[in-house]
Amino acid sequence: MIKVKNLYHSYSKDDKxxxxxxxxxxxxxxxxxxxxxxxxxxxxxQGVLTGLLQLQKGEVTVAGYDAKKFSKKMFNDIGMSFExxxxxxxxxxxxxxxxxxxxxxxxxxxxxxxxxxxxxxxKANLKAGDFSKGMKHRLTFARSMxxxxxxxxxxxxxxxxxxxxxxxxxDIIWNEKKNGVTTFLTTHNMFIADELCxxxxxxxxxxxxLIDSPxxxxxxxxxxxxxxxxxxxxxxxxxxxxxxxxxxxNRIKELLxxxxxxxxxxxxxxxxxxFIKVTGRGLV
Amino acid sequence: xxLWYSFTKxxxxxxRSFYFYxxxxxxxxxxxxxxxxxxxxxxxxxxxxxxxxxPVENAAAFEARLLDEDSDNTADKxxxxxxxxxxxxxxxxxxxxxxxxxxxxxxxxxxxxxxxQLGAVIKVDMSVSPPxxxxxxxxxxxxxxxxxxxxxxxxxxxxxxxxxAVEDQEVRSLSTEYTVLSDREHTIPSLLTFNGSLMGMFIxxxxxFLDKEQGIIKAYAVTAxxxxxxxxxKTLVITVTSIVTTAIIIIPVMGGKPDYLxxxxxxxxxxxFASGIGLLISAYFRSMAKAFNAIYVLMVAMMLPxxxxxxxxxxxxxxKLLPAYYIIQGFxxxxxxxxxxxxxxLLSLGFLAAGSVLFIWATAKHKKSLTA
Numbered sequence: 001m002i003k004v005k006n007l008y009h010s011y012s013k014d015d016k017x018x019x020x021x022x023x024x025x026x027x028x029x030x031x032x033x034x035x036x037x038x039x040x041x042x043x044x045x046q047g048v049l050t051g052l053l054q055l056q057k058g059e060v061t062v063a064g065y066d067a068k069k070f071s072k073k074m075f076n077d078i079g080m081s082f083e084x085x086x087x088x089x090x091x092x093x094x095x096x097x098x099x100x101x102x103x104x105x106x107x108x109x110x111x112x113x114x115x116x117x118x119x120x121x122x123k124a125n126l127k128a129g130d131f132s133k134g135m136k137h138r139l140t141f142a143r144s145m146x147x148x149x150x151x152x153x154x155x156x157x158x159x160x161x162x163x164x165x166x167x168x169x170x171d172i173i174w175n176e177k178k179n180g181v182t183t184f185l186t187t188h189n190m191f192i193a194d195e196l197c198x199x200x201x202x203x204x205x206x207x208x209x210l211i212d213s214p215x216x217x218x219x220x221x222x223x224x225x226x227x228x229x230x231x232x233x234x235x236x237x238x239x240x241x242x243x244x245x246x247x248x249x250n251r252i253k254e255l256l257x258x259x260x261x262x263x264x265x266x267x268x269x270x271x272x273x274x275f276i277k278v279t280g281r282g283l284v
Numbered sequence: 285x286x287l288w289y290s291f292t293k294x295x296x297x298x299x300r301s302f303y304f305y306x307x308x309x310x311x312x313x314x315x316x317x318x319x320x321x322x323x324x325x326x327x328x329x330x331x332x333x334x335x336x337x338x339p340v341e342n343a344a345a346f347e348a349r350l351l352d353e354d355s356d357n358t359a360d361k362x363x364x365x366x367x368x369x370x371x372x373x374x375x376x377x378x379x380x381x382x383x384x385x386x387x388x389x390x391x392x393x394x395x396x397x398x399x400x401q402l403g404a405v406i407k408v409d410m411s412v413s414p415p416x417x418x419x420x421x422x423x424x425x426x427x428x429x430x431x432x433x434x435x436x437x438x439x440x441x442x443x444x445x446x447x448x449a450v451e452d453q454e455v456r457s458l459s460t461e462y463t464v465l466s467d468r469e470h471t472i473p474s475l476l477t478f479n480g481s482l483m484g485m486f487i488x489x490x491x492x493f494l495d496k497e498q499g500i501i502k503a504y505a506v507t508a509x510x511x512x513x514x515x516x517x518k519t520l521v522i523t524v525t526s527i528v529t530t531a532i533i534i535i536p537v538m539g540g541k542p543d544y545l546x547x548x549x550x551x552x553x554x555x556x557f558a559s560g561i562g563l564l565i566s567a568y569f570r571s572m573a574k575a576f577n578a579i580y581v582l583m584v585a586m587m588l589p590x591x592x593x594x595x596x597x598x599x600x601x602x603x604k605l606l607p608a609y610y611i612i613q614g615f616x617x618x619x620x621x622x623x624x625x626x627x628x629x630l631l632s633l634g635f636l637a638a639g640s641v642l643f644i645w646a647t648a649k650h651k652k653s654l655t656a
Contacts, residue, residue, distance in 0.1 A: 050506050054652065072508050080506040086499030090300040091293075102289040103507035143503070 001151055001182040002026035002049060007058035009044050018044040020206040022058075031173065031183040033197035035190065035271075037281060041206040042186045043083075043155065049184065050080055050153055063151050076106045079149030083156040083186075085136035089129030093120055093139050096128055097146055104147040114142040117172060119165060134161050141169060145176075152176065152183045158192055170196060190272040200271070204279045214271055221274045225267045226252060230259040240267070286509045290517035294491075298521050303487050310483070311529035314475050318468060318537055326467045331382045331401045333373075335392040338408035346406070350376045350383060366398045396422040428597070465620055472537060473615035474590035480530045480551055481558040481611055482586050484522040486579060488562035491518055493572040512647045519559040519643070526555045534619075542619045546628050550618060553635040554611050560642025567649035607638070 007022040019041040026032040034042050047053035049062050051070040060067035065074040087096045097111035115121050118138040123131070128139060137160055144152065157173065158166040173183060173196055187193055193200050194214050201211045212220070224243045229236060239255070241248040243266070255261070269277075276282060298304045336343040351359055353376070360375040364384070371391045373384040386392045389405055396403030403422035408415050419439055423432070438446070465472075495501045504514055530551055534542065561582065569575035589609035592599045603609050614631045617623035 052502060052505055072510055075506055075508045078506065080503075082499065082502060084499050086503045088293075088297060088500060089498070090297055095296075099289065099293045100503070100507065103286055103504075103509040105508050140503075147508075 001028045001030075001063060002032075002184065003059070003061040004045075004049070005059040007045065007048065007055075007060060009041075009048055009053065009056050011044075013056070017206050019048075022203070022206075022208050024201055024208060024211055026182060026184060028182050029177065029180050030198045031177055031185060031196050033193040033200035034184065034186045034203060035188065035193050035200050035275065036203035037188055040203045042188075042203060044206075045203070046153055046155060046184065046186050050078065051075075073105070076104050076147060077150045078153065079144035079147060079151070080153045081141045081144035081155060081157055083159060085133070085140045087128045087136060087139050087143065090127060092125050092127055093131070094124040096139060097143055100143050101146050106147055108146050109148060111146070114145060115139075117145075118142045119168060134165065137161060138165065138169075145172075150181060152181050153186070154183060155186045156189070157185070157187075158189065166192075190270060190275060194271045202275055202279055204281050209279050217271065217274050218268055221269065221277055225269075227263075227265045227267055228252070228255055228261060229263040230255055230261050232259055236262065287513045287516055290509065290513055291520045294517045294521040295524065298491075298525065301491075303490055304525060307479075307483060307487065307525050307529050308532070311479060311532040314479060315533050315536060318471060318475070318533065322468045322471055324466050324468050329380050329382055331384075331399070333384045333386060333392050333395045333399070333401060333403040335386050335389050335403075335405045337389070337405055339410060342408050347374070347385065350378075350385075353378045355379070364395065366394050369394070371395060393422060396424075400424055465616075469538065469619060472534065472619055473612045474593050475533065476530055476615045477554075477590065477608055477611045478587065479533065480526045481554040482583060482608065483529075484526050484555050485558040485562040485565075485586075486583065487525070488518055488522045488559045489566045489575060489579060490572060491521075492563070492566035493569075493575070496566075497571065511651050512643075515563055515643070515647055515650060519556060519563070522559050522562075523552055523555045527551055538619055541621060543623070543625065546625055547615075547618045549632050550614050550628055550635075553632040553639065554614070556639035557607065557635040557642065560639045560646060563646035564642055564649065567646050607635070610634070 003025050005023050007019055008017050009019040010017045022041070022045060024032075034045065036042050044053065048055055048060060048067060051067070051074075055067040062070075063074055063077050065071055087093075088099070091099065093115055094111050097114055101108040101111065112121065112124055115124050118141060120135060120138055120142070123135065128136060131139065141154075141157055144154070154173070158169050161169065170192065173185075177183065183196075185193065185197060197214060199211060199213050200217070202209045210217075225240050226243055227238065227240050229238045231237070237259075239251070241252050243249065243252070336346055338346070347359065351357055355377050361372070362375055363370040363372050365371075371386065371394060373386050373391075373395075376383040376385070384395065386395060392403045392405060395401070401424075405420040405422075407418045407420065409418065419435075421435060492501075495504075501514075505511070527548065530547070534547070565575050565578055565582075569578065585606060586608040589603050589606050589612055592603045592609070593612050610631050614628050617625070617628050
């Protein structure tokens with residue numbers, strides 16, 4: 001669905017690249033996570049893929065269209081949810097969606113149904129300018145689905161949402177995957193990526209450091225640990241020990257034989273820990 | 285159809301926006317000023333302060349002649365207060381002159397100076413034979429050389445000969461279809477140019493900068509609709525607004541006199557041209573604040589022809605290089621009875637062509653910069 005080969009992009013049109021030699025492919029029906037801290041090059045890459053930024057160097061194909069000459073028809077198959085909500089404040093939620101529906105040449109979703117889907121059904125006739133930040137974000141998200149996109153670009157889709165609404169959004173994304181929709185998810189939220197993505201790419205300073213599935217990354221980079229809580233000298237003690245290293249394995253045996261164990265949990269490395277381990281950078 | 289949807293959406297947004305009501309308010313203000321502050325015709329009456337430096341008998345003869353010409357054949361004795369001083373005068377009023385006779389040259393100078401009007405001393409020298417009449421003028425300093433030369437000609441020629449020569453001259457009008465605009469109507473072309481066309485340039489740029497600021501353009505850019513449709517929908521809204529605001533001004537002032545079909549055509553083409561300039565500005569700048577200088581300079585440059593329009597004696601050649609000059613000329617031809625429709629059609633064609641070039645240029649530039 002997306003093919004990117006040796007992509008470079010510089011805002012100053014010199015050798016200060018925001019994206020450097022990026023290459024990756026996204027398969028049909030896949031949820032592909034593009035992960036990195038702020039300023040890593042995520043939005044720039046997404047900008048080139050959606051035609052918001054001109055292709056300067058490299059080869060990019062999106063939904064079968066060459067980025068050198070994107071056709072407006074392509075956008076009939078594409079949906080885009082922006083991190084910054086950008087709806088018409090002076091129009092109602094329903095008017096916003098109804099207007100955008102008319103800008104596509106394909107069958108579109110019913111605005112009211114979409115608003116119900118994102119929990120704004122009862123706010124359909126309110127002006128978007130009166131919405132909270134989270135509500136505007138949901139409206140922007142709903143708008144990205146209006147044309148039944150086959151390829152869906154989501155930029156931080158759960159940012160600023162409360163956990164219950166964020167869970168609803170995740171369910172919607174998951175359901176769309178079941179319908180065969182390909183999703184390009186840009187985020188710095190590793191929990192979302194871990195839950196939703198088939199594969200993730202780590203991008204730092206414009207360079208892709210690694211691409212793999214969250215499971216493979218955990219198997220490859222995540223050392224397994226056991227958290228043990230036990231009673232020692234009438235007091236509670238706790239240790240986190242590796243299940244791989246010999247010294248720690250012996251210690252686990254010793255604790256089990258010697259002390260009264262209160263709790264014992266296995267623990268996998270998080271995607272965020274792996275990101276830090278691989279890139280040497282945090283996500284902020 | 286997408287253009288139609290975008291247009292109706294823009295119309296809806298405009299009706300809910302601040303700028304739309306500014307335009308309507310401004311049109312109403314112009315109408316009120318034109319109807320109530322600008323007289324149908326400005327008064328042609330001149331005010332003169334005169335001192336008669338001549339023997340009593342000559343002065344009496346002069347005053348008798350003034351009395352004959354006076355509208356109520358009465359000489360009014362009055363006092364004019366200058367600062368704290370009261371100056372006695374005798375007042376005569378004819379059809380086109382207000383004449384104040386004063387009692388000394390000092391009083392004359394004070395009045396001419398304070399009232400900023402013409403003062404003249406008419407002197408008859410009886411010491412020579414035959415007596416010689418001379419005139420001394422106190423001017424304000426801003427009078428043109430033409431006027432000064434006219435005074436010289438009048439006082440160095442035989443008045444009877446001059447009058448006879450003027451009477452003998454035959455003046456024939458090439459066209460008898462022309463009607464002369466009243467002073468109030470004369471202000472209309474420049475006001476329409478500013479309100480109908482140039483305001484459009486500013487407002488369309490404001491609309492686009494607002495969309496840029498709110499990120500709405502990015503959302504539009506990832507739809508199956510084209511940039512030109514987005515820009516054209518804005519242009520159409522500006523055109524509709526301009527037609528409405530022009531109607532608010534022109535109908536109460538001019539009634540059924542103008543050729544409204546021609547005016548509609550001219551409004552559309554000049555509005556299209558002015559919108560094209562606004563679109564270009566919004567393509568080359570990121571925000572209203574950054575574009576302010578460019579907009580200001582353009583607005584001033586476009587308003588200069590209006591100054592030339594009101595001061596016929598000032599019309600440097602470069603004024604004719606400014607499009608607003610031709611917009612004013614076009615509106616003049618439309619509102620005057622028997623105006624040159626062919627000239628207006630030619631101008632409309634020119635503005636349509638120039639507007640098309642600007643629109644294509646702006647679309648190409650916006651494609652590159654709309655989302656950046």
